[in-house]
């Protein structure tokens with residue numbers, strides 16, 4: 692079985708993204724290209740990275756009115772990413788239209804609550820209650836809107852999985868024991884996330900900033 696690790700290649704430099712992907716190729720199941728990479732390298736960059744031969748997770752976290760999101764996804768269609776993100780808080784119509792606009796083979800996953808946020812951040816944007824409840828509310832919205840899965844932290848994935856048995860669960864914000872959290876607030880270890888029901892893990896800096904990215908990926912894979 693291929694590794695559940697998707698390495699987040701958060702860099703504007705195409706050459707650097709290619710070099711890291713090539714180094715870690717044997718120990719990851721796919722690559723994740725996000726806003727930083729896409730803003731700098733666009734569709735051309737995605738094509739170049741796809742040529743490496745790993746599945747591509749295109750993480751653009753689309754969040755706009757339904758028509759705009761659907762048209763943006765249609766425009767991305769020829770890239771045929773394995774996974775594409777939208778924000779669950781864009782609402783039911785946006786989620787339904789996003790799924791309808793995506794290529795058949797692309798999993799559309801809805802970001803529930805960013806792993807960089809905690810309960811205080813929710814309160815600051817006027818959302819009452821705990822992070823856990825907000826994630827479960829948006830999980831149910833995503834499930835009933837027909838997308839393929841969600842993005843959440845490893846702290847909520849067990850409850851989300853219990854509520855949506857065949858959903859696709861993406862867990863970022865994972866750190867090896869004693870790893871630096873950086874800007875992430877809701878963090879668990881990769882092993883904990885997998886044991887709790889994650890389908891795939893997104894791992895960025897613990898691999899990309901390591902002195903030896905291949906060894907870092909191998910060490911994380913060995914804990915799973």
Ligand SMILES: O=C(O)c1cc(=O)[nH]c(=O)n1[C@@H]1O[C@H](COP(=O)(O)O)[C@@H](O)[C@H]1O
Pocket residue numbers: 699701725750776802804805806807842843863864865873875893894895896897
């Ligand atoms: O959708 C994502 O991938 C995502 C959602 C989320 O809630 N939190 C989150 O960190 N991410 C992404 O996961 C990656 C995490 O990177 P590291 O913190 O460096 O491992 C980044 O590329 C983020 O954009």
